[in-house]
Amino acid sequence: MQPYELPLSAAADAIRARxxxxxxxxxxxxERIGEVEPHLQAYVTVTAExxxxxxxxxxxxxxxxxxRGPLHGIPMALKDLIDVAGTATSAGSRVxxxxxxxxxxxxxxxxxxxxxxxxxxxxxxxxxxxxxxxQTHNAWNTGRIAGGSSGGSAVAVxxxxxxxxxxxxxxxxxxxxxxxxxxxxxxxxxxxVPRHGxxxxxxxxxxxxxxxxxVKDAALVLTALAGHDPRDPASLATPAVDYRPGAGxxxxxxxxxxxxxxxxxxxxxxVEAATRRAxxxxxxxxxxxxxxxxxxxxxIRATQWGLMVPEATAYHENTLRTVPELYQADVRxxxxxxxxxxxxxxxxxxxxxxxxRQEWARMLEEVDLIVAPTVPATxxxxxxxxxxxxDGTVEGVSDAYVRLSSPxxxxxxxxxxxxxxxxxxxxxxxxxxxxxxxxxSVLLRVGHAYEQTRPARELAPTT
Amino acid sequence: xxxxxLTPLEAARWAARVGLPLPADRYxxxxxxxxxxxxxxxxxxxxxxxxTPPAPAYRAEQENHxxxx
Numbered sequence: 001m002q003p004y005e006l007p008l009s010a011a012a013d014a015i016r017a018r019x020x021x022x023x024x025x026x027x028x029x030x031e032r033i034g035e036v037e038p039h040l041q042a043y044v045t046v047t048a049e050x051x052x053x054x055x056x057x058x059x060x061x062x063x064x065x066x067x068r069g070p071l072h073g074i075p076m077a078l079k080d081l082i083d084v085a086g087t088a089t090s091a092g093s094r095v096x097x098x099x100x101x102x103x104x105x106x107x108x109x110x111x112x113x114x115x116x117x118x119x120x121x122x123x124x125x126x127x128x129x130x131x132x133x134x135q136t137h138n139a140w141n142t143g144r145i146a147g148g149s150s151g152g153s154a155v156a157v158x159x160x161x162x163x164x165x166x167x168x169x170x171x172x173x174x175x176x177x178x179x180x181x182x183x184x185x186x187x188x189x190x191x192x193v194p195r196h197g198x199x200x201x202x203x204x205x206x207x208x209x210x211x212x213x214x215v216k217d218a219a220l221v222l223t224a225l226a227g228h229d230p231r232d233p234a235s236l237a238t239p240a241v242d243y244r245p246g247a248g249x250x251x252x253x254x255x256x257x258x259x260x261x262x263x264x265x266x267x268x269x270x271v272e273a274a275t276r277r278a279x280x281x282x283x284x285x286x287x288x289x290x291x292x293x294x295x296x297x298x299x300i301r302a303t304q305w306g307l308m309v310p311e312a313t314a315y316h317e318n319t320l321r322t323v324p325e326l327y328q329a330d331v332r333x334x335x336x337x338x339x340x341x342x343x344x345x346x347x348x349x350x351x352x353x354x355x356x357r358q359e360w361a362r363m364l365e366e367v368d369l370i371v372a373p374t375v376p377a378t379x380x381x382x383x384x385x386x387x388x389x390x391d392g393t394v395e396g397v398s399d400a401y402v403r404l405s406s407p408x409x410x411x412x413x414x415x416x417x418x419x420x421x422x423x424x425x426x427x428x429x430x431x432x433x434x435x436x437x438x439x440x441s442v443l444l445r446v447g448h449a450y451e452q453t454r455p456a457r458e459l460a461p462t463t
Numbered sequence: 464x465x466x467x468x469l470t471p472l473e474a475a476r477w478a479a480r481v482g483l484p485l486p487a488d489r490y491x492x493x494x495x496x497x498x499x500x501x502x503x504x505x506x507x508x509x510x511x512x513x514x515t516p517p518a519p520a521y522r523a524e525q526e527n528h529x530x531x532x
Contacts, residue, residue, distance in 0.1 A: 204518075298506060298509075299506060299507060299510065301503055302503055302504045302505075302506045302507045303507065305500060305503045305504055306504040306507060309500055309504075320483065321482065321483060333492055333493065333496050334496065336478070336483065336485065336489065336493045336496070337493050337496035337497040337499075337500055338500070339477075339478055339481050339483050340469070340474060340477050340478065340481075340493070340497040340500075341497075341500060341501075341504070345501075345504045345505075345507070347517050348504070348507040348508065348510070348512075349504065349507060350517030350518050351510075351512045351515045351516065351517050351518075352507050352510060352512075353517075353518045354515050354516060354517065354518045355510065355512070355515055357518065
């Protein structure tokens, strides 16, 4: 096994035991990037020189007894919406040509302090306003979409071109590409991970979180990321938590909500079957399954759009007037049309969010978490614009991919996407676990228990 | 198109009023997209919000479990 193939937790164990040097690991990951990038195009920028220097420093520190923890010497990628001092944050847009970040974002600073080694910045759908990331190819089939908007991050992790990565998630942008590329994605509780220095799409829906090979890896990264930062007005003052799940896989007593509405409607048969098989495994580990009715489903899409569209337009107000021609066509039209949304529609969406949060809180008194597919279909062909369901209904690709993930953005609840198999074409399928606010530990425990019932996951067969 | 739906010229006037002068070749596409967005968000008018306040900024952990009281 080559070092780039190691999941974070295994690499960390090997580094701590001095069986693996951070320099060997960084070199292996950089070599892997060189192999797969021509096929995948996950990266905007590869910071090879920086990575080798940081890896040498990590090696020296660890040899001198200054081991900082499980991220020390681990190669990581950051979505190119996340500021790193002295480098460009392109946001996937020509609007950001010649950009240079003056300072580290809160998350980049925390990961640097934990000793993680930046290997590069990954592609995003332009300003995170889309679900495909057209610059990047799916790690399992280069003719398929990467998913988005954190497509580069998910593809890099799936292919072994980063040991972990960060993404952002406004309607599903961590979990959608994670599901479509067979990796783990965690959207934490709103406010748990500070967003200072991360380019916003929609302030009241935006989250930052990890994309990793395993659930345990996601727990290690979240432990380094979580915690208050007064520079993000939504940041929560929470105590430090070690999110690493325990070794046990016993779920006895846990009440798992299985939706009887919404989450299995207009879902591909293979996706539904794989999710229900995974739910069966959770039951066999001792969990009790409880059917739940998802509240206010008719208003989910309207609330998501009512919040996201005017907030995104507000952020881009100046550049939409000065350099509109620099935006891609799909993003420009949404920003322009967003200018025409009355404030009443925005306030109605804000009030609907209040109602939805109350209803989800009631539902989560009856169960400890909800399980559902992450996305209703596996990765579609690049360029495909719609999905036709069995009953003849036609749905836009982006609408379909965001449909099951956006409730967690509206409510701020944590959601973890875990790979649960592949369809007949060999494309990955994801299951999401949704929990109560700040109960990431429950989701990570259940996801980790599920992973222990499965053989170790392999990297995408990218050549 | 129903009589209450936005026409390309109205889209152009609305955009101009908010300080976004559109080139003429954008009128129709902006109107079409604005109509689509409107059709999506308009269903929220069905809800009876009573005294429900908006949630423009909120603390996810401060759930009100007695919201119905």
